[in-house]
Amino acid sequence: MGRWEPNARGRLSEAALELYVERGYEQTTVAEIAMRAGLTERTFFRHFADKREVLFSGSDALREHLVNAVAGAPDSAAPIDAVAAAFESVGVLFQEGRERSLRRQAVITANAELRERELIKLASLSAALADTLRLRGVPHPAASLAAEAGVAVFKVAFERWADDPGEPDLSQLIRESFDELKAVTAGR
């Protein structure tokens, strides 16, 4: 007890998701998660602040990835293209864990508090991307609009991907949804 457990974080995350799907998020305790993972509660709290955090720790990584991608886009890239390229590169990350992403989404959809949390994470993602665009010299309100458009496309593409197991990979859906948004805003 108290020693470093290899892969403890991954095992805890997997155990939590299993229990949230089986018993529901609200009914699951940290003690049960730790037991299912074969670890102690102390180990759980070394990795996660609480049982909700297990579902959202990936959101911070996602935001960081997107912010870095937008910040590192070529100077010549139009704001919307910098945002689109960033989201397309994120699709690959999700693809690797499609099964996990879909189970996580089902747990969140079933719980009002978790849905709220997801909306907050998306709003903070949009704000972070707008800030990053402004640092690139994109004026207001174009920076906010490009960031909001990116998050809107991501939401829509993710839903399409989650709702239909026959859908192609998420990156492709994100690319298609950006093209669709361009057509929609052009009044087609």
Added chain:
Amino acid sequence: MGRWEPNARGRLSEAALELYVERGYEQTTVAEIAMRAGLTERTFFRHFADKREVLFSGSDALREHLVNAVAGAPDSAAPIDAVAAAFESVGVLFQEGRERSLRRQAVITANAELRERELIKLASLSAALADTLRLRGVPHPAASLAAEAGVAVFKVAFERWADDPGEPDLSQLIRESFDELKAVTAGR
């Protein structure tokens, strides 16, 4: 007591907003709101479920107005134009109560729970507009993207309006922000 009070709803709403600004939302009780309005708590609860509801009862009216406007747009209108026209017509409603809108926004911004609630209301607005577009025959995902774009433009335009007292009327900012979104998504 218990009899119908003319304008009770408006007086309660005004009293609540005053108190939220003066003392903070969390510190204000329903009893204090009723007292400030010169009414009873019983009257308060005939009009509002709780003190949070005072801030969000307008959101349902807003959604209904937008849904009706999109549903009633000419058949020939492109989805984005139906959505844009609906939001522009809403700007007029806010203009009439600019002072109240800005105070309400300040109260919401200062409280995490209220910010969450606002995000939920906007998400449900987007979903309702997407449903309305689908009833008009707009396919998926264009319906969702046009709805999300509309809400994004509204958020950005509202912030511009709220942040700068010198800004023109909200309808004009909404129209400008739609044009800006078109330019942004076109890669300009």
